[in-house]
Amino acid sequence: MENQLFWDKIIDFPLEGRSEKPRQSGLTMVIDKGMGPAAVKDWLTLNAPFVDYMKFSFGTSALYPEDVLCEKIACVRNSGIDVYPGGTFLEIALWRGKLDEYLRRSLDLGYSCIEVSDGTLDIEASTRRETIEKARGMGFSVITEVGQKDARDSKPLSALLDQIRDDLRAGASKVIVEARESGKSVVIFDGEGKLRRDEMEQLAAAAPEGTLIWEAPDKKQQHQLIERFGPNVNLGNIPPDEVIALESLRRGLRGDTFRSAIQRKKERA
Amino acid sequence: MENQLFWDKIIDFPLEGRSEKPRQSGLTMVIDKGMGPAAVKDWLTLNAPFVDYMKFSFGTSALYPEDVLCEKIACVRNSGIDVYPGGTFLEIALWRGKLDEYLRRSLDLGYSCIEVSDGTLDIEASTRRETIEKARGMGFSVITEVGQKDARDSKPLSALLDQIRDDLRAGASKVIVEARESGKSVVIFDGEGKLRRDEMEQLAAAAPEGTLIWEAPDKKQQHQLIERFGPNVNLGNIPPDEVIALESLRRGLRGDTFRSAIQRKKERA
């Protein structure tokens, strides 16, 4: 990163302490909806240092020509980014009774990580645990997700807290808190996308520091989570073309977080 | 498509029966706002199998260098996609009394299809019919559009039903139901973008199956139309970077339609 952040040498950024890759916290997870092979390479030129995970959303992996998919996966991994198919695709495989085939195929294609979710399907706790263990046994890192995609399916917070504990015990490295693409009416966000602070604090208290990844598609949501947890909060479901803007937010290079840095300095003075 | 959907061999998709190209129904029409020549080629790598029509929106064709426009048109057509300039541009040509020049130029540029609309201009029924017939006579396929761009101009539903019948009789292959880029306050969508089911059912009943293309820019709208008409409903005004997501929705690879597939299976059991 010497060359990368050459401005650093003349200007200290307002929010200090942003971690560099490879890192255990301050992770940015990007959701890809189907960038073309040339677009993804071009995008990596600027974005690779700021992205830790990339998800090929829901079942979109199923719609690529095999060679294009393999090349795209390799490209992303070679830039130091963990890459995985969306959790919905794994749920479909479970529903069809094809988990082993699904994991084997994912390994062959080059995926380095597996997401285990129950966003749509009801999955027994024992099945979930075995799925995590099986994927880990095959060499994948595992991310799990808590929270339902449809408000009608939503579970009490206590059930999510149990799931987080069980998932980490079974071998998951990180747990994503679902917010969907919309960021509305889901776990820590209300119907207008506003933060439910109580739910957020209870979830944060239940998991070891740095293990939760908060999905936060909207800039205001990202800003609030950075204000609460600092520049090294883990954030997910970031659209590819918002990564640089988010990184600016993390480092205080954008009005919102720069403003807070000024205020904190005034309060200290 | 053997190689394309290689996952098919191990996992049946939740929504079955999705048609493959070339197809008469299940069409996806994309609205292009000016992708660059390299971007469009890269985009076709993944998206060509899932797109049937591409519109260069409103009068944007007028803003390209001629060689870039010709190359882009050729690229898209060579991927088995019908391509046409936006209906507004034809309305301008009619308004200026330059229809013949407009059609001749469109043919020279390589366009394979013409959209006949009255989204902005008042056009006599006889002029509309003659325009369709003239374009057909020159070898274009013709798509017409019903519904006004400005809520102040909107016509009663019965007038749209007459137009659909007349357009098909004059030689149009498909009729698009206008929803604008916003998907609000227009024909089958109310001021908040919600479906007006009555209007939709009356339109659907009036046209032979597969002849209507519903503009539906929003994911929720696409979902509702797929729920009602199945995976092979014709959908239009899809942004280029939403095609893969829509195709996932059509095949039940996304939470929303996967959820319905699960419920239907439960109900049958």
Place this chain on the structure above:
Amino acid sequence: MENQLFWDKIIDFPLEGRSEKPRQSGLTMVIDKGMGPAAVKDWLTLNAPFVDYMKFSFGTSALYPEDVLCEKIACVRNSGIDVYPGGTFLEIALWRGKLDEYLRRSLDLGYSCIEVSDGTLDIEASTRRETIEKARGMGFSVITEVGQKDARDSKPLSALLDQIRDDLRAGASKVIVEARESGKSVVIFDGEGKLRRDEMEQLAAAAPEGTLIWEAPDKKQQHQLIERFGPNVNLGNIPPDEVIALESLRRGLRGDTFRSAIQRKKERA
């Protein structure tokens, strides 16, 4: 532009009198959030004739590898577009007491223009004036911005009018009226993004014609400003992939402005 607008020869555009580059009014300013080096070249193929200024938003310049940044700046400048780092970045430099280093580095990187704003930081009028003069002295063109990013910081309109007068006197070529990325609750737009006509008229009256650039991220806002000031109004904060659509709007090639052109013609008849 002979070859560019070859359609012109057969169809006069509904809104006439659109200026061509290089121009003093009718400017389009684009906000870049981090297009990759290949994407920006491809984008210029179609968009260069319609763009006058490009801003690398807030502090994003700080996140590029130096060689990629220089190449991107050179590319954009070679297409006849003035390019500058976001105003927030200059505010950070001022806050850190590093203005001279900031300007020197910006010059070395190839930036041709500097934005002087107080969107986040409180800046003394004298500091603002000296900053403008210093940048001008080093050969930059200078754009200033009036209006605060956070509604809590907003100033009375009279203060903005004074600032505009002072900025132009100190050597600024253009003054941007802040609307943020959202276009809501800021200077000429209310909480729903609707135009506050009184404020707009007072600002317009205070500045020599063609010196204000209105930030207007939303299509409806662009439309209203074109209706009021004509096709050659200066507009800013345009997303890169909306430039062609905006140019269509300026020339009456889109439903909204085409409709007005028809009505005016009817009224004259």
